[in-house]
Amino acid sequence: MAYLELDRVAKQFGTQTVVDDFSLSVGKGEFISFLGPSGCGKTTTLQMIAGFLDPTRGAIRLEGKDLTAVHPAKRGLGIVFQSYALFPHMTAAENVAFGLEMRNVPRNERAERVRAALAMVGLAGYEDRHPRRMSGGQQQRVALARALVIKPSVLLLDEPLSNLDAKLREEMQIELRQIQRTIGTTTILVTHDQNEAMSLSDRIVVMSQGKIEQIGTPQETYEKPASAFVSQFLGKTNDFAGTIDRTVSPTQLVAGSWRAPAPAGLGGPVTVSVRPERIGFGDAGLSAKIITRIFQGNHWLFQCDSECGPAIVIRQNDGQAQPAEGDAVRLSWRPEDMSVRTRAGA
Amino acid sequence: MSAMAEERSARAPWALTAPALMLFVGVLLIPLAMTVMLSFHDWGQYKGIEPVFILKNWHEIATDPYYAEMFWRTFRIAILTTLLTAVLGAPEAYILNRMSGRWKSFFLLVILGPLLISVVARTLGWALLFGGNNGLVNKLLMSLGAIRSPIPFMFTETGMVVALAHVMMPFMVLSVWAALQRLDPQIENAAMSLGAGPATIIRRIIMPQIMPGVLSGAIIVFSLSASAFATPAIIGGRRLKVAATLAYDEFLNTLNWPLGAAVATLLLAALVLIVVGSNALIERRYAEVFR
Numbered sequence A: 001m002a003y004l005e006l007d008r009v010a011k012q013f014g015t016q017t018v019v020d021d022f023s024l025s026v027g028k029g030e031f032i033s034f035l036g037p038s039g040c041g042k043t044t045t046l047q048m049i050a051g052f053l054d055p056t057r058g059a060i061r062l063e064g065k066d067l068t069a070v071h072p073a074k075r076g077l078g079i080v081f082q083s084y085a086l087f088p089h090m091t092a093a094e095n096v097a098f099g100l101e102m103r104n105v106p107r108n109e110r111a112e113r114v115r116a117a118l119a120m121v122g123l124a125g126y127e128d129r130h131p132r133r134m135s136g137g138q139q140q141r142v143a144l145a146r147a148l149v150i151k152p153s154v155l156l157l158d159e160p161l162s163n164l165d166a167k168l169r170e171e172m173q174i175e176l177r178q179i180q181r182t183i184g185t186t187t188i189l190v191t192h193d194q195n196e197a198m199s200l201s202d203r204i205v206v207m208s209q210g211k212i213e214q215i216g217t218p219q220e221t222y223e224k225p226a227s228a229f230v231s232q233f234l235g236k237t238n239d240f241a242g243t244i245d246r247t248v249s250p251t252q253l254v255a256g257s258w259r260a261p262a263p264a265g266l267g268g269p270v271t272v273s274v275r276p277e278r279i280g281f282g283d284a285g286l287s288a289k290i291i292t293r294i295f296q297g298n299h300w301l302f303q304c305d306s307e308c309g310p311a312i313v314i315r316q317n318d319g320q321a322q323p324a325e326g327d328a329v330r331l332s333w334r335p336e337d338m339s340v341r342t343r344a345g346a
Numbered sequence B: 001m002s003a004m005a006e007e008r009s010a011r012a013p014w015a016l017t018a019p020a021l022m023l024f025v026g027v028l029l030i031p032l033a034m035t036v037m038l039s040f041h042d043w044g045q046y047k048g049i050e051p052v053f054i055l056k057n058w059h060e061i062a063t064d065p066y067y068a069e070m071f072w073r074t075f076r077i078a079i080l081t082t083l084l085t086a087v088l089g090a091p092e093a094y095i096l097n098r099m100s101g102r103w104k105s106f107f108l109l110v111i112l113g114p115l116l117i118s119v120v121a122r123t124l125g126w127a128l129l130f131g132g133n134n135g136l137v138n139k140l141l142m143s144l145g146a147i148r149s150p151i152p153f154m155f156t157e158t159g160m161v162v163a164l165a166h167v168m169m170p171f172m173v174l175s176v177w178a179a180l181q182r183l184d185p186q187i188e189n190a191a192m193s194l195g196a197g198p199a200t201i202i203r204r205i206i207m208p209q210i211m212p213g214v215l216s217g218a219i220i221v222f223s224l225s226a227s228a229f230a231t232p233a234i235i236g237g238r239r240l241k242v243a244a245t246l247a248y249d250e251f252l253n254t255l256n257w258p259l260g261a262a263v264a265t266l267l268l269a270a271l272v273l274i275v276v277g278s279n280a281l282i283e284r285r286y287a288e289v290f291r
């Protein structure tokens, strides 16, 4: 059964619809990411769950009970804000203790739980530091400890890692995932970083302009994108214009000089999406010329000019000889490595 | 860098600040030093000012209880004014900060309004409203039977405090406002998500963070109130003198410049001590918030 459920939730500011028809079931202990470009309504959705905004339409339920009827202070959710929103006049320990104080946890137990929470995020010994005297990563950990110490039913994270530098962000991602695994808190993470969403979550909700584009596991959304938007947004992809040829039997999918048996249920002009790492150089297939060849250590990146437009190809550096710049090549891929959609506007 | 270039660049700051420095010395330090000197001169009804070095004026201030009372009144009024602006101004700034765009700018203008009007005009306004039997408010309340005799306002300390607080309010509101701008916009949501109610949020989260703003506003209001002249002169008149009005009278009515200079010097010294002292205390106490 769904633990947290959003049922056709919508939010309007004036006449502008910012979130529309948002339905999602989150299982207990699941790690969900809201992924989408800036301004697509991720924060708005999160704030509706948190209770800082009221949905214009739709229902939000936690364990079957209507959450929108509960005051934000009583929802018992843990929230980490993008700016951390730590209390600057309190020490790290006082920050973490605040939620427990509000719950009238006795002093001894409080001290013990604060100590444990700070130790869990790797900040043992920093109890008496004030937030302004801590680094970005440390502040982020205090914010996480402050949200987790109250044993929240759901943990909401609004781009918690976006203020950190690349290396620290990677470290914190691993740590965040480990902590979440250990304590098993149902978690929703808002991010516009596709790598972060993929490496952390059980399922990703890809959003665009207030609407859900796709809900799926990281692998599903990457390999079977439901829309052009999803395939573009999740990593690099090649989109080739093709057609379904019904004049031959069995019907064939044709993109330039690449052909394969057509997938069922499609006809006319289509878009063929293939990830760059799934394309190989072969004897038959799309004919192309290599424009640039970039060596990137563990792989090669080729930018090609194909008969269906520009294409990128990534090849593992497995020690074998690779084509050089200016070489004429044939691009091919296995039919199961592509996704085919009806081409709109053609 | 060569030694010469280094020398030149070391001299540059001095050269650049020289004009301002000269102005500072010319219009502030020299008159100030002369005032201090003046306070040690002698004065007599018929002989005028005698440039000698005596402690007569200081002795008079130290021994005549009239001066002690007057200084005590000056600081009492300044303290009460400061308290009044803090108690009214801090919530005012907080409410203002929560208003939405258009109302915010309108009420900000209302609050800053007093700064645009001359102190004299503003204070005379109070006199028109509350001045004895003819004051507008007094007349209205008496004709309604709400009060039997006019509310005493003119020539009272209460009147001075109220009028001064009105004049000083913008300084307090702006100072608290500046502190509020530094708050994280999500800080109240953060506290709320942890289970804090509105009263707790204000007491535990907002107040401690805007306290430096309240205190620096308090320092401004206190020093301006203690040395205020126009408002006490109009509301207090001849009867209720404060340090500034007394110094003025000594200078221009009695023509006892040395005594006036001594009063002014003492006021200045006391203010500098109080302001510098409390500023240091505040900065130490709120080091974490100021950072």
Ligand SMILES: Nc1ncnc2c1ncn2[C@@H]1O[C@H](COP(=O)(O)OP(=O)(O)OP(=O)(O)O)[C@@H](O)[C@H]1O
Pocket: A013, A018, A036, A037, A038, A039, A040, A041, A042, A043, A044, A045, A192
């Ligand atoms: N209070 C508000 N009033 C009017 N419009 C708003 C308000 N808050 C957000 N919006 C609009 O709603 C849209 C979605 O905002 P939201 O903050 O949810 O985006 P986001 O996905 O979190 O983006 P980002 O990644 O930049 O944080 C934006 O176009 C924004 O302009």
Ligand SMILES: [Mg+2]
Pocket: A042, A043, A044
């Ligand atoms: Mg956002």
